[in-house]
Amino acid sequence: TNSIPAGFEIRRIESRDYAGVTTALSGLTTVGDLSQSQFDDILAYWDTQLLPGRTDGARSYNTSVIIESATGRVSAVGTVFVEKKLIHAGGLVGHIEDIAVNPDFRGKQLGKVLINHLSAQGASLGCYKVILDCDEKNVGFYEKCGYSRAGVEMQVRM
Amino acid sequence: TNSIPAGFEIRRIESRDYAGVTTALSGLTTVGDLSQSQFDDILAYWDTQLLPGRTDGARSYNTSVIIESATGRVSAVGTVFVEKKLIHAGGLVGHIEDIAVNPDFRGKQLGKVLINHLSAQGASLGCYKVILDCDEKNVGFYEKCGYSRAGVEMQVRM
Numbered sequence: 001t002n003s004i005p006a007g008f009e010i011r012r013i014e015s016r017d018y019a020g021v022t023t024a025l026s027g028l029t030t031v032g033d034l035s036q037s038q039f040d041d042i043l044a045y046w047d048t049q050l051l052p053g054r055t056d057g058a059r060s061y062n063t064s065v066i067i068e069s070a071t072g073r074v075s076a077v078g079t080v081f082v083e084k085k086l087i088h089a090g091g092l093v094g095h096i097e098d099i100a101v102n103p104d105f106r107g108k109q110l111g112k113v114l115i116n117h118l119s120a121q122g123a124s125l126g127c128y129k130v131i132l133d134c135d136e137k138n139v140g141f142y143e144k145c146g147y148s149r150a151g152v153e154m155q156v157r158m
Numbered sequence: 159t160n161s162i163p164a165g166f167e168i169r170r171i172e173s174r175d176y177a178g179v180t181t182a183l184s185g186l187t188t189v190g191d192l193s194q195s196q197f198d199d200i201l202a203y204w205d206t207q208l209l210p211g212r213t214d215g216a217r218s219y220n221t222s223v224i225i226e227s228a229t230g231r232v233s234a235v236g237t238v239f240v241e242k243k244l245i246h247a248g249g250l251v252g253h254i255e256d257i258a259v260n261p262d263f264r265g266k267q268l269g270k271v272l273i274n275h276l277s278a279q280g281a282s283l284g285c286y287k288v289i290l291d292c293d294e295k296n297v298g299f300y301e302k303c304g305y306s307r308a309g310v311e312m313q314v315r316m
């Protein structure tokens with residue numbers, strides 16, 4: 001179940017994914033009023049954020065979509081964001097964020113395929129670890145993806 | 159206890175903080191072999207990473223040190239990193255990272271002063287929330303800083 005099912009493909013997010021991505025994300029949390037042009041501006045910003053000291057154009061923000069090939073529909077979306085630290089000799093940490101699977105595409109293991117893809121991307125970018133925060137009810141899913149409990153997420157909301 | 163104690167000041171990290179910052183961080187985790195010049199390169203990289211669509215030069219990586227004014231010694235260090243998202247109408251999330259207090263300066267509430275500073279910085283940069291991951295044993299400290307439990311941190315190590 002690590003490989004993408006027949007009829008689906010995975011690639012970096014693009015402008016034409018606007019409707020499908022905002023729909024999928026609205027199953028995770030509040031998306032709010034996000035226009036196509038704001039969406040495009042964020043993708044353009046993400047494209048400019050490069051990791052330091054490399055010549056391969058490796059980026060900090062890596063957002064992928066799983067697309068149903070026949071229709072072009074967005075079935076899942078997620079990000080691995082790479083943070084540059086001082087610790088671990090100037091190490092990199094991958095943060096998996098904003099994972100959403102469109103309910104129409106449940107039961108195809110697309111969530112697991114997406115997490116495996118983002119984790120592998122974090123590894124290939126040189127991260128010493130990849131982390132994420134989730135609800136207690138999703139711990140079992142992430143364990144099946146190779147993750148273990150590491151700590152407590154704390155928040156303050158503005 | 160929200161204000162900085164007499165004899166201390168707080169400011170953005172600088173090149174001359176190398177020894178004090180690496181010493182403080184080695185109390186948190188592995189720092190490894192990090193030379194002065196690698197340290198400087200990371201600070202220079204952090205300086206280049208700007209938030210999108212603003213004219214105030216607001217940065218993604220905001221690392222602060224608390225300095226003992228009389229000696230210039232680093233008593234504490236920590237970061238609030240700002241992530242640009244699609245959700246929450248293109249919202250910003252602050253990630254507090256790599257908090258360390260030099261053991262010589264314990265008992266002065268510097269940890270709380272630092273967290274309050276970083277949280278306020280996240281708010282003033284426009285974050286809709288600030289989050290962090292910590293050990294179960296530090297939950298009480300972060301609660302005193304105004305944080306609440308939000309979820310489970312999961313990790314995979316490479």
Ligand SMILES: CC(=O)N[C@@H]1[C@@H](O)[C@H](O)[C@@H](COP(=O)(O)O)O[C@@H]1O
Pocket residue numbers: 028029030096097098099100132133134135245287309
């Ligand atoms: C693994 C995963 O997808 N975790 C997400 C996180 O990335 C997202 O940003 C947050 C939004 O919640 P919020 O709307 O309360 O900020 O929910 C979950 O923690």
Ligand SMILES: CC(=O)N[C@@H]1[C@@H](O)[C@H](O)[C@@H](COP(=O)(O)O)O[C@@H]1O
Pocket residue numbers: 087129151187188254255256257258290291292293
């Ligand atoms: C609030 C705070 O300071 N949390 C830190 C985190 O920022 C740091 O990066 C990590 C290092 O641990 P590691 O060496 O196992 O990656 O420890 C803690 O989770």
